[in-house]
Every structure is written in structure tokens, then in C-alpha cells.
Amino acid sequence: MSGATRIERRFADLRAQGRAGLVTFLTAGDPDPAVSAAILKGLPAAGADLIELGMPFSDPMADGPAIQNSSLRALAAGMTLEKTLRLVADFRRGDDATPIILMGYFNPIHAFGVERFLAAARKAGVDGLIIVDLPPEEEGDLCLPARNAGLNFIYLTAPTTDDRRLPRVLENASGFVYYVSITGITGTASASAADIGGAIARLRRHTDLPVAVGFGIKTAAQAAEVAALADAAVVGSALINCLAENLDADGVAEPGLVKAVLSMVSDLAGGVASGRVRENAR
């Protein structure tokens, strides 16, 4: 499957191993570019199967306080989209297998220029994009150009995305489907396993793409529950809270920060691994 993206290869591997994956979300440049690079570098060994990297934005409308603050910290530390791409390129020099998905809002990409961004993202080693404020109704702006450029465009589906609408959302989706398990912003409520199970079953009736579940997964136990049902569990705000707890009063990283975040990743990876012993092929 030489034409496959790193995302597609990684999910194929996970399926072959009969396990679900752990997707971690952190904001690029939080709390500063150097510490952020150190965390990123350590993520695969700590157990992250796929990496979502947030592109900081001044007005993250779909995010709760944890990710809002993390975005503001990164911007205060001088992060830009250009530097985010450089962070990915540096990471790629040591890791050619772990998929990186850039996640965020459209405006910084719009300002950068779509074609220029797609070329630079490809070159840096980005594999996919999740753009919160680009629903399929606006797919001409980035989704279709991204697919032409060989990047996966991952769509969010929500509890409000009903059966009538799902086919439209999935029409140009690729890589995987991200199920937002609650109606709410990031880092707030958690869904019940029963609700998640029902939602995944519904999604699988519409698509063969792998399904990752996120929003509200905070502990290894919750990650295990989700791993029993989905192809991957996404953890963001909980990791960012862990990062924030390791900042001093001035917002500077304490010496143990990188280790603390990575150890939480290992813990979550353990949860994901314990969640399912699944038949090797579906």
C-alpha cells in the first residue's frame, strides 16, 4: 500500500495487531517552542500512535479553557503557523512513521495562503488536517485542495450529525472519522460508554473508515472503555491540564514537565492497550 498515507498505514497496522490506537492532542509551541519540540519527540515512545498538533489561534470557539489557554500560551511564546510546520519538519527527521495531523481553525491557513500552506505541510511531513470551522458545506476552501495535495482531511462528526447528514459529511472524508462524543466544547463533559457504543455502531453503518473518539476522555480507564469500542481514543485537554500543572507562576516550564506529560501518555496508552483484545481482522 505504497500510495497510502501514514495515517492509513498506521490504522492498518493497528488493525493487524488487533488493538486500538491512542491519539494525543497538544498545541504546537505550548508552553514554548523548545519544550513543545521535546514533548513531541517523546510522544511515539511514550505510546502515542497518532499525533494531533494544534495550530494556535486567538479565537478557538469550539474549545474550553484548557485548550484556549494553551493556544494563548503558544501565541505569547511567539508561535506561528510557519513555526508549527518547522516543528513538524524537525520531528520528521527522527520519525518517519507516526502520523501527524494538524488541528485548528481556518483563519491562520487562510492568511498563510491555502496552496502555499498545503505545499509546505506536505514538505514538512504533515499527514492530515482537522479544521474545526470547515464543515463539508465549505469543502472547496481546503478539504478538496488538501485531498488533491495528498493530505487526509478528517471530518468531525457530532451527536447532532444525524443519519440524513452523515453521508454528506463522509463524502470527502479520509484518513479516519473523528467522533465528537459530546455536544459541547473540549475539556468539559464525558459521554457514557453506552452512548459512544451506539454512536460508533451508527457511524460504521455509513463508513469503513476507522473511527476515533474524542472530547471528554481524561483517564486511562476512560481511554480503555473507548478503546473497547472505537479504533482510536483521542486525549487532549487532560494532557494539556497536566502540562499546565507543571508550569511555574510565570508560565515557564518546570524541569519535570516533559516527563510528566509523557508519563501521562504512557498511562493512557496502557489504558488503550488494556481496553480491547479484538479479533485480528474485522
Add this chain to the structure above:
Amino acid sequence: MDKPNTYRGGPNEHGHFGIYGGRYVAETLMPLILELERAYEAAKADPAFAAEMDGYFKTYVGRPSPLYFAERMTAEFGGARIYLKREDLNHTGAHKINNCVGQALLARRMGKRRIIAETGAGQHGVATATVCALFNLPCVVYMGQVDIERQAPNVFRMKMLGAEVRSVTSGSATLKDAMNEALRDWVANVEDTYYLIGTTAGPHPYPSMVRDFQSVIGEEVRGQMQNAEGRLPDALLACIGGGSNAMGLFHPFLDEPTVRIVAVEAAGEGIATGKHAASLTAGKPGVLHGNRTYLLQDADGQIKEAHSVSAGLDYPGIGPEHAWLHDVGRVEYVSITDAEAIAAFHQCTRLEGIIPALESAHALAHTVKLAASLGPDKLLVVNLSGRGDKDLDTIARLEGTTL
């Protein structure tokens, strides 16, 4: 750019005005926005809805609002005959109530049980709290902490009307942050909540829906001017925050080639200082709050804070229809500084005995310039979008006194 056959045809079925507008929202909200669009289209086609709205306009809002010939201003400025469209005389003191009546009636038709809103000056918050009292709907208003401080009387009014005012401290703690917070609330309360946006911004269908509800302003002016002068006005003037009072006045006249149309953005401390709210004069196209439009932003696409003495204009974006009208050249966009607006505030107060809102004072400040450049046979209509009672604290503070 090619001249369109009509300037009143937008948006298209995707909610686009040219390249502007659209539906740039999180998936969780997409089904709600589509539901709203269907509900609004159905209401628009139902004469009972229009009749219901009209009834409240007449007996509750106090419409039609007068078109007043400003005799002393006209004499003082030495040029066009100046008429003021008195939206300040509406119940709650601004044009905002027109839109709130329309959307609250729609929310009720849709069976929504809870209303949320964002507010800058507090005029939209007060108008929302008012219709929520009227229709017995619980109401939460998001307002930036900075605005809460400079518009204290309106905060008090909202609370008396039974609304919960939630202070927003994120970002610049002004209108754009209040809008972020309202969107976050909506995502978390999709079942029962109606988001009552206060201006011609946000995702489709809000920009055109709010415009439609506000177009009563321009429709009335047409008839009133016909009665007063027997013809169309020669020029229209309005201030712009998100653009609703301006769209309301302008839209019915967009296809009248003899009517010159001018909109006034807030230049704050001056465009060159960077401390302003003039998105069209000094911004670039981008995507925020559900639509593509001109935004104040840095080279990395981060949204910049807007600055204006007037809380209702303190927003780094502008409605998408204005962005389009700007690009096609149908409407002229100019800007007025804080100092010019404050001078016009005092001038209107002393010349006409009308204390205008600081927002409207921006339009009045440009009136001085425009009226003088037009001949005495020309007719100029200025939208007096609101009254200045809410701004007395701000004015007093600028003069070094307290009330």
C-alpha cells in the same frame, strides 16, 4: 469587478455574498444552522409571521420611528437637508429591538426554550432581555468584562429584565470574545437553545435574516421621504459595528442608482495608531465567527483586538454583505475617530436636543463632512441608531467627572 444586475439578490443558496459569508462553524452546530435556515424560510413565506411581527413593531416597539428634519444641523453645516431616522426613539433605545422581536418570534415558532446572546454596548443584550421578558423565555447574555465596566447602566437593565449576564474575561474581554463564549454555550446546549445574534454577522442565515428584520428602517424611510420631499433621498449614512443598522437602512435603496450610500467605521484613536475597529478600511479577508469577511488580523491570521470609545463598534470584523458591497463598490466606507465622534455627540445634543448613542455619533460626525460637500437641494438621511443614555458614564469619565 463586474457590476451585478441587482445588489439585493444575495446571498446565494450557500449563504455567500460573492466570496464572503458562508457557514464556517463546527459540525455540532451545522445541523442547527440548517434547521434555523429552514425555519426562517418557512416563517418568511408565512403571512401570519409578518403580521405578528408587524403587530409588535407597532404597539410594542413604537414603529414607525419618525424621520425628523434636523433644521439646526442643516443650517449649521451649510449643505444638504439633513434628516435623522429616529431609531433612538424605539422601545429600549436603539434599532436592536427590531431584530430581537423578529428572532424571538422565530425562536418561539421553533419551540426553543432558552435564548442566548452576545452584546457589546449592551443595547442588543437589553433588547434581547426585553423580548425574553415579553415572551417569558430564560435569557443568558454574554458580555465582555471591559464592556460590563463601561456600560454599567445596561448591565443593570438586563438584570432587572430577568436576564443572566455572564462576564467574559477571555481574549480582549469585548464583543468578539462574548461571541466566542455564546458559540461555546450553544454547542453545549443544542437541544433547547436559540442563539439570538445581534448583528448582520455570524454564519448563514444570520446575516441576511438580521438584515431582513432591520430592513423595516429603510422601507419606512422610503415612504417617509416621499411624504416629506416627494422623492428619494440623495444620500444615506450609518455607522457600522457588525453592520445591522446600516444594512437595515441601505438594503431597500441598493438598487437606486441615484442614492449615494456611505457607512462609517470606527477609527478609534486613528487608523495609523493601529487602535481602531475599521475592518474594511484596514483589515483583510479571513474567517471568523462563522463567515468569511474583512477582519482585523496580523500576518499569521491571529485576530487583533479592536479599539473604539463606542462599545457597539468595538468588533474586529464586519458583516459579510458589507464586505461584498465594499468590493463591488456600491457602498462607500469611511472612518471616524473617537475624538470626532465625541465632538459630534455634543454637537447633536446641543443643536437638536437629541443625545445620540456614541455609535450613532460616528455617523453624525461624517454628516458634517458629507452635508457640506452636497448642495442645499440634496437630501441626506442619517440613521440615528440609538440614544446616548447608556454612554453618559463614558462621556463623564472622559470629561474627568463621575455621575
